Amino acid sequence: AQTVTQSQPEMSVQEAETVTLSCTYDTSESDYYLFWYKQPPSRQMILVIRQEAYKQQNATENRFSVNFQKAAKSFSLKISDSQLGDAAMYFCAYRSSSGTYKYIFGTGTRLKVLA
Amino acid sequence: NAGVTQTPKFQVLKTGQSMTLQCAQDMNHEYMSWYRQDPGMGLRLIHYSVGAGITDQGEVPNGYNVSRSTTEDFPLRLLSAAPSQTSVYFCASSYQGLGTQYFGPGTRLLVL
Numbered sequence: 001a002q003t004v005t006q007s008q009p010e011m012s013v014q015e016a017e018t019v020t021l022s023c024t025y026d027t028s029e030s031d032y033y034l035f036w037y038k039q040p041p042s043r044q045m046i047l048v049i050r051q052e053a054y055k056q057q058n059a060t061e062n063r064f065s066v067n068f069q070k071a072a073k074s075f076s077l078k079i080s081d082s083q084l085g086d087a088a089m090y091f092c093a094y095r096s097s098s099g100t101y102k103y104i105f106g107t108g109t110r111l112k113v114l115a
Numbered sequence: 116n117a118g119v120t121q122t123p124k125f126q127v128l129k130t131g132q133s134m135t136l137q138c139a140q141d142m143n144h145e146y147m148s149w150y151r152q153d154p155g156m157g158l159r160l161i162h163y164s165v166g167a168g169i170t171d172q173g174e175v176p177n178g179y180n181v182s183r184s185t186t187e188d189f190p191l192r193l194l195s196a197a198p199s200q201t202s203v204y205f206c207a208s209s210y211q212g213l214g215t216q217y218f219g220p221g222t223r224l225l226v227l
Contacts, residue, residue, distance in 0.1 A: 009155075033214035045205065045218035052214075091157060093216075101146055101165060101211050102173065107157040 002027045004094050006106035013082045014114050020067075021077045021109045023092030031097040034068070034075045039089040039108075048090070051075065053097075079111075087113045116141050121206050121219035128196040128226045136191040136222050138206030146209045147189040148216075151175065151202040158205065164189055165211065196226045 003026045013019035025034070036048040051059045051068050058066050063083075067076045079086055092106040122137045140147065148163035150173075160173030164183040178200060180192040189208075193200060203223050209216040 006157075035215070037218075043203065043221045045207075047215055047217075050215055095214055095216070097214070101209075102160060102163060103148070103207075103216055104160075105150075105158040107155060 002029075002094055002096070002104050004092055004104050004106040006092055006109050008109045009107075010110045010112070012112045012114055013079070013086075015082055015084060017082055018078060018080045019082055019111065021079075021090050021092075021111065023075045023077070023106055025073050025075065025092075025094050025104075027073070027094065027096075029096055029098075033095045033097060034066075035093040035095070035103075036064070036066070036075075036077045037091045037093060038086075039091065040085075040087070045091075049077065082113050084113050084115060087111055118142065119206055119208055119217050119219035121204075121222050123222060124220065125223045126225070128193075128224065130196060130198060130226060132196050134193050134196065136193075136204055136206075136224075138189045138191065138219060139187050140189075140206075140208040140217070141187065142208060142217070143186060144208035144217075145186070145211050146216075147183065148173070148207050149179070149181065149189070149191045150205045150207065151200075152205060152221075153202050161191065161204075193224075198226045200224065201226045 034051045038046045063080045089108045094104045119140045149161040150158040162181040164170045206219040207216045
């Protein structure tokens with residue numbers, strides 16, 4: 001069975017600095033999707049970035065980028081120029097590209113942004 | 116498009132009561148799912164559906180029932196509420212081929 005691990009329950013970053021959130025996963029599949037979701041205090045789950053496993057190029061979305069290491073089964077999120085609005089829970093998620101299409105979530109990392 | 120909608124936003128139940136959490140999406144997504152979110156445990160999958168008439172159990176299905184009679188709706192039923200079911204419940208949907216899952220705003224449930 002697939003698993004997703006976020007080993008950092010909480011992280012802090014100074015405003016305008018860069019922070020990296022870690023995520024590792026375990027799977028025997030070769031094709032899958034990986035996601036980072038942001039959950040602000042409003043509780044709404046917001047997609048930050050997604051990565052298809054067959055793509056070697058790391059995905060980027062403005063200040064957000066990932067470091068996807070398929071062989072190491074690692075999928076970290078880098079937030080550049082951190083802003084106060086980035087403060088939230090961040091969840092890493094995995095989804096197979098075939099079969100039951102179930103999503104597996106990590107336990108989350110709470111990011112605090114210090115002014 | 117309204118996206119994924121959930122009702123109610125907040126509900127208080129007494130132990131043993133039953134209720135249905137409603138979820139609807141207007142994006143014609145095949146895949147729909149229910150999660151519960153508890154502190155320190157992330158999102159855990161309760162039930163999911165890959166299309167109308169097809170449902171399956173997730174990681175924590177006990178105490179919950181689902182059905183999928185239409186593509187748009189995926190209600191979650193609590194048969195006999197227990198305090199352990201106090202949680203925040205999220206419904207989500209996606210195209211099976213594209214992967215990205217869209218979430219509803221959540222329902223906060225308190226069972227006394």
